[in-house]
Amino acid sequence: MAGTKSGSGFVYRVEANGKGYIVTNHHVVEDAENNINVTFFINGKPVRVSATVKGEDIYSDLAVLEVDNIPSEAKPLLIGDSTRLLVGEPVYAIGNPFGLEGSMTSGIVSQVGRVLRLSELGVPEPWGKYSIVDIIQFDAAVNPGNSGGPLLNSLGEVVGVTFAIETAEGVRAFIGIGYAIPSIIMKRVVNVLIENGTYKHPWMGIMYDASYIGGVLVKEVDKDGPSYGKLKPGDVIVEFNNHTINRAEDLVIYLERYKSPGEAISLKVKRDGEFEYVTVILGERPE
Incomplete structure (x- = not known):
């Protein structure tokens, strides 16, 4: 509490x-x-x-x-690899819905790699303009009070942290869509929080068209961001570090999983019908 x-x-x-x-x-x-x-x-x-x-x-x-003095009977949970989850795989949510402690529900992985804007979850600006990425969608029943609880695979390993549910107007019950932060990002963030208390997210300083298929279509470039002077509106990023991009989520998920501020990322960009290669040194996401 x-x-x-x-x-x-x-x-x-x-x-x-x-x-x-x-x-x-x-x-x-x-x-x-x-x-x-x-x-x-x-x-x-x-x-x-x-x-x-x-x-x-x-x-x-x-x-x-x-x-400071955790009960000796309390043991750490095993952490699994969320990148190996498959759609249809069984998962189990544990938590305290409506204060009903230690409740477990079961379901399946409905989809992986979801991206949700924080504003859609009620987070105000300036934080709300960014997104939580690589989200696990599942259908095990979760309700208020489940937030922060583990999502487990069939081996009892933590593959996600439950944080939100989808709602419908006029409906105050679970409608079959729950969301969890994947373990690959959870471990990365949590280990740094334990050491430093804060976590710095990588930032390219661009706005993109989320509906575009076949790469990342750049809409705007922040004049104070690390991509200024290297990318421009209308560019289509088709590769990063030799990985082909099918959708914008491919890039933002990669950055959150594996990159930190100060690190470089190599981009193949289609500009005015020609291909160019640029390197961007990632910045720190501003508030």
């Missing part, structure tokens, strides 16, 4: 000194001011301990809680 809000989470790491780190969602602990209690259910009995926010990242909706 964070202030008046409640959600779910799971043990990610336990140190030799008994200090533990728990993964949950940013929106669960947002504005909690460290007024956070974590309840473990051990042998069927609740054990409540206090926690502090070690780090949080609005762009991936992830947060890490630090517990």
Whole structure:
């Protein structure tokens, strides 16, 4: 419980000194001011301990809680590889929907690689103009209170972190579409949050046409961004680091999975009917 809000989470790491780190969602602990209690259910009995926010990242909706004396029975979950998930594969969501602790539901992976703008999730500007990428869509029933809970594969490994559901006007129940942050991005973000408290996302400084197929059609180039003077509106990025691009999501997912500010990315660009090669040094996503 964070202030008046409640959600779910799971043990990610336990140190030799008994200090533990728990993964949950940013929106669960947002504005909690460290007024956070974590309840473990051990042998069927609740054990409540206090926690502090070690780090949080609005762009991936992830947060890490630090517990000084985690119960010895609380063990880290195994982390799986979300890049190996297949559509139709069974998955299991664990959490506390409506405060019903330790609930498990089952379903399948409906799709992978979804991209959602943060504004669609109620995040205000300036953060809302960016997207959460590489999202897992699944149909295991989740509801308010599941946020921050693990999405498991059939091996019991964490392949995602539940963070949102699709809703319909006038319907206040789960309608069969849940979303989870994939483990490949979760690990990347969480490890840095534990060390530094904040996470820096890579940034190219371009706006693109999300409906374009066959590459990334550049619509705008930020004059303060790293692509200024190298890309221009109307360019179509068809390759990055020798990987062919079919849709814009291919590029943004690659950046979030594997790249950091200060690193270079090589682009093959179609401009005025000709191909050119440019290198962009990625910047840090501004707020």
